Amino acid sequence: MTRPGGPVRWLHRLHLSGPRPRESAELEIEHHVAELTDRLEAEGWDPVAARREAHRRFGDPKRYGASMRRMEQRRVTLERWAGWWDVIRQSVASVVRTARRYPGFTAAVIVTLGLGIGANATMYGIIDRLLLRPPEHVVEPADLPATRS
Numbered sequence: 001m002t003r004p005g006g007p008v009r010w011l012h013r014l015h016l017s018g019p020r021p022r023e024s025a026e027l028e029i030e031h032h033v034a035e036l037t038d039r040l041e042a043e044g045w046d047p048v049a050a051r052r053e054a055h056r057r058f059g060d061p062k063r064y065g066a067s068m069r070r071m072e073q074r075r076v077t078l079e080r081w082a083g084w085w086d087v088i089r090q091s092v093a094s095v096v097r098t099a100r101r102y103p104g105f106t107a108a109v110i111v112t113l114g115l116g117i118g119a120n121a122t123m124y125g126i127i128d129r130l131l132l133r134p135p136e137h138v139v140e141p142a143d144l145p146a147t148r149s
Contacts, residue, residue, distance in 0.1 A: 024076075025068035029061050 033054045040050035058064075099106040134141045 024072045025065050028068055028072075029058070029065060033058050033061075 033051075036054035036057060037047070037050045040053055041047055045053065055061075138144065
């Protein structure tokens, strides 16, 4: 496992693992039932009877479970997106700081990228015109006589 200070230290902030919504909802329901059971036991109920009464008072766990799973899924999704946006924001801030610290290097990178993109676009235009499209003056390319080598 990579330590948080390693070369990919930002990966630990993405929260790619953790309890799944179904497991989290089941744990939440169990927590509430256990809490109610403890309160009933403190009132003097027998532990088995207290547990049974807690389940009866809580209601149908499947009905609450479905709703809780939806809410938990939504919360997990929002947290995951927030984590991604936080990592992107921090990365952009780091790039901007580095660009300000080394303006000559930044200019060289921008010029190199501009020249590379321009050369790429130019070469694509030339290859498209020469190799991929038929000449403009040819109306029906299939009618042209085949050349022999």
